[in-house]
Amino acid sequence: MTSSEAPPSFRLAYVPGVTPTKWVRIWNERLPDIPLTLVPVSAGDACALLRDGGADAGFVRMPVDRDDLAAIPLYTETTVVVVPKDHLVTAVDEVSAEDLADEIVLHPLDETLDWERRPGQPAIERPATTADAIELVAAGVGVLVAPQSLARLHHRKDLTYRTVSDAPTSRVALSWPQEETTDMVEDFIGIVRGRTVNSSRGRTQAQPAAQPKGKRPEAGGARWKPAAGKAAGTAGGGKTAGRPGGKSTRSGSGGPKGGGRRGKPRRRS
Structure with a gap:
C-alpha cells in the first residue's frame, strides 16, 4: 500500500x-x-x-x-404520546388521536411522523428538536407524539408514554x-439480514464437504431396503426363518429347542 x-x-x-x-x-x-x-x-x-x-x-x-x-x-415503530407521569392519559394503556383533541400537542421541526392532520391544539411555536419538545412536556406546556424509540432515547423519570393506536408510524x-x-x-x-458468515449471498462462501477417500456417493441418494415383512437376506419371495413351514437358518446345538420331533416318522396309512 x-x-x-x-x-x-x-x-x-x-x-x-x-x-x-x-x-x-x-x-x-x-x-x-x-x-x-x-x-x-x-x-x-x-x-x-x-x-x-x-x-x-x-x-x-x-x-x-x-x-x-x-x-x-x-x-x-410503535407511535406513542409522551406525557407527565400524573397526566390523565396514564390511566389507560392506549389512546387515539381523537383523545388528544383538547391537548396542546407539540410538533418539533425535526418531526418524523407524516401526519395528514395533526391532532390536538397547536403550540404558539414549534420546538426546534424532539429533545426541546421533551423539555417542554416536562415543564407542563403540552404533550408530544413520537416514535417509541425517541421516547426511550429522551427518557426522564418524571415522564412516561402511552401507545397512540391510530397515529402514523415511522x-x-x-x-x-x-x-x-x-x-x-x-x-x-x-x-x-442475519446471514451467516458462509452464506451463499456473502463474499465468503461455504466450501463443499470433501468425500472420504474410497467412498463413492450413493446413486439416487438412497439404498435398497427389504420390503416390509421380509427379513433381510431372503431370496425373492422365500419364507422367513421362524415362520410356519420355513426352515431355520441355525443348525447344530445352536438351533432353537423344540424345533422338531424326535424318533422315527410315523408311517402314513
Whole structure:
C-alpha cells in the first residue's frame, strides 16, 4: 500500500432512536481488520449525508428517494404520546388521536411522523428538536407524539408514554447510494439480514464437504431396503426363518429347542 492509499474503513450513519450496537459487534467479529466508524446524523439530514459521501450506509427513517438511494425497510415503530407521569392519559394503556383533541400537542421541526392532520391544539411555536419538545412536556406546556424509540432515547423519570393506536408510524431502513454498492456494503447488508458468515449471498462462501477417500456417493441418494415383512437376506419371495413351514437358518446345538420331533416318522396309512 502506498502512502497515498488510505486503509479500508466503513462509515455507518444512524439517526436518533436507532441502536446499531448489535450489528456493529457482529461486524467487528467478522471483519476485525476493517474498522467501523459510527456517524450520528439527524433524521432530516441523513439522506443528504449519504448522497454527499459522508457515510457508506446508514440507518434512516423512511421515506427514501429511490432515484439515487437504495433502501431495505427493517422495521416499523410503535407511535406513542409522551406525557407527565400524573397526566390523565396514564390511566389507560392506549389512546387515539381523537383523545388528544383538547391537548396542546407539540410538533418539533425535526418531526418524523407524516401526519395528514395533526391532532390536538397547536403550540404558539414549534420546538426546534424532539429533545426541546421533551423539555417542554416536562415543564407542563403540552404533550408530544413520537416514535417509541425517541421516547426511550429522551427518557426522564418524571415522564412516561402511552401507545397512540391510530397515529402514523415511522419505518426505519438501511440505505446507501445505489452507485456505491461496494463489497463492504454487501457485507453489512448480510449482517443486518442475519446471514451467516458462509452464506451463499456473502463474499465468503461455504466450501463443499470433501468425500472420504474410497467412498463413492450413493446413486439416487438412497439404498435398497427389504420390503416390509421380509427379513433381510431372503431370496425373492422365500419364507422367513421362524415362520410356519420355513426352515431355520441355525443348525447344530445352536438351533432353537423344540424345533422338531424326535424318533422315527410315523408311517402314513
